[in-house]
Amino acid sequence: MLKGDGALSRFEDTDSDDSESRSETRRTQQINRLLDQIRETAEKLQKDGATRGDLKLLARSLKELRYAFKIFTPFRGTRKVTIFGSARTHREHPNYKAAEQLATTxxxxxxxxxxxxxxxxxxxxxxxxxxxxxxxxxxxxxxxQRANPIIHGDDKLVNMNYFFTRKLMFVKECDAVVCLPGGFGTMDEAFEVLTLVQTGKRDIFPIVLLDAPGGTYWKKLDDFIRESLYHDAMISKEDFALYRVTDRVEEAVSEIEQFYKVYHSMRYVRKKLVIRLQKPISTPLLEAIRVEFNDILSEGDIELRDALPEEDEPELESLPRLVLMFNRRNLGRLRILIDCLNAGNMEPASRTFV
Incomplete structure (x- = not known):
C-alpha cells in the first residue's frame, strides 16, 4: 500500500513538472513573439521614413522604460502606493506632515x-x-526638480526625461494613489489617474484625495465635480465610487488597505473578467451579488470558480475567482462590487453618492 502511494506521488510530481514545463515554454514563446513585434516595428519606422526627431523620441522613451522596468521588477510582489503633491510644500506645512504620516503608516x-x-x-x-x-x-x-536627500543616490531612483513615461510608471507599478494638494502637475496626475480607472485603461485601485486636517483643497474640487460635471450629466453618480475625499490620514489608510481585504487582483481572459480573491466568499453573498450587479454583465452570470487554464500564472493559481462577462462600461459599479466583496455584505451597494 505504501509502495503504491509512493508510486502515485511520483506520477503526480511528474505531471506537475510537465505542467510547469509547458507553462514556461508558453511564456517563452509569448515573450519571443513580443520581442519580434518590437523589432518589426523598428524596421517599419525605417521604411516609413521616420525623421531623426521621431526616432530619437522613441529610442529615448524605450530606453527610459526599459531601465524603469529593470528597477521596479524586484519589487513587483510588494504592494506600493504612489503619492502625488506639490514640490513647493514646506516641511512645517500641515500637508507635508499629512503626507509624511501617511507614508510612515x-x-x-x-x-x-x-x-x-x-x-x-x-x-x-x-x-x-x-x-x-x-x-x-x-x-x-x-x-x-531635483532628487530629495532621502532618495538621492539610491538604486531605486529613476531619472526620466519625459512626463508621459514617468506617469506611465507611476500608475502601472502601484496598487493605490494618494493625491495631496499641489499645482498644475498634481491636478494633471489626479485627473489622469481618475480617467484611466473610469475608462478601464487601468485596473481599479484606491484613489484618495487627501487634505491635511481641516483642509478644503480637494473638497472644493469635489464640489465643482458634483455641481458642474455631474449636474451637467458629464459623469454618472457611480463614478464617485472611484475616489475618496478625506482630511484624515487614518481614513486614507483604511480606504487603501480595506480594498485588499478580500480582493486581490483582476485580469481579462479574452472577454471574461477574472476577479481574484484572497479567500472564498459565502454562498449568500455570491447570490446577492448576482442579483445586484446583473446590470454590469454583457451576458451570462457571475461564477465562483478556480483559475482559468488561460491565466497561466502558477503563483496565483490557488486563489478563488469571480468570473463574469463584464460590459467594460460601468467601472463605478464594478468598484462597488469590489467594496461588497471586501465588506462581506451588500451594504456598500446601498451607499448614496450625491
Whole structure:
C-alpha cells in the first residue's frame, strides 16, 4: 500500500513538472513573439521614413522604460502606493506632515512608497517611508526638480526625461494613489489617474484625495465635480465610487488597505473578467451579488470558480475567482462590487453618492 502511494506521488510530481514545463515554454514563446513585434516595428519606422526627431523620441522613451522596468521588477510582489503633491510644500506645512504620516503608516504595514522624488510632498512621502521603502521617479527639468536627500543616490531612483513615461510608471507599478494638494502637475496626475480607472485603461485601485486636517483643497474640487460635471450629466453618480475625499490620514489608510481585504487582483481572459480573491466568499453573498450587479454583465452570470487554464500564472493559481462577462462600461459599479466583496455584505451597494 505504501509502495503504491509512493508510486502515485511520483506520477503526480511528474505531471506537475510537465505542467510547469509547458507553462514556461508558453511564456517563452509569448515573450519571443513580443520581442519580434518590437523589432518589426523598428524596421517599419525605417521604411516609413521616420525623421531623426521621431526616432530619437522613441529610442529615448524605450530606453527610459526599459531601465524603469529593470528597477521596479524586484519589487513587483510588494504592494506600493504612489503619492502625488506639490514640490513647493514646506516641511512645517500641515500637508507635508499629512503626507509624511501617511507614508510612515503605509511602510509600517509593509507597503513601498513611490513619489516623483522631488521636494515638498514628494520628499515628505519618502521621509515617512524611509530610504529602504522608497522608490523614486524623478523628472529632469531646467528648474525646481531635483532628487530629495532621502532618495538621492539610491538604486531605486529613476531619472526620466519625459512626463508621459514617468506617469506611465507611476500608475502601472502601484496598487493605490494618494493625491495631496499641489499645482498644475498634481491636478494633471489626479485627473489622469481618475480617467484611466473610469475608462478601464487601468485596473481599479484606491484613489484618495487627501487634505491635511481641516483642509478644503480637494473638497472644493469635489464640489465643482458634483455641481458642474455631474449636474451637467458629464459623469454618472457611480463614478464617485472611484475616489475618496478625506482630511484624515487614518481614513486614507483604511480606504487603501480595506480594498485588499478580500480582493486581490483582476485580469481579462479574452472577454471574461477574472476577479481574484484572497479567500472564498459565502454562498449568500455570491447570490446577492448576482442579483445586484446583473446590470454590469454583457451576458451570462457571475461564477465562483478556480483559475482559468488561460491565466497561466502558477503563483496565483490557488486563489478563488469571480468570473463574469463584464460590459467594460460601468467601472463605478464594478468598484462597488469590489467594496461588497471586501465588506462581506451588500451594504456598500446601498451607499448614496450625491
Amino acid at each position: 503605509m511602510s509600517q504595514d509593509g507597503w513601498l512608497v513611490i513619489t516623483g522624488a522631488g521636494g515638498g510632498i514628494m520628499e515628505a512621502g519618502h521621509r515617512g517611508a524611509g530610504r529602504q521603502n522608497a522608490l523614486g521617479l524623478n523628472i529632469m527639468l531646467p528648474f525646481e
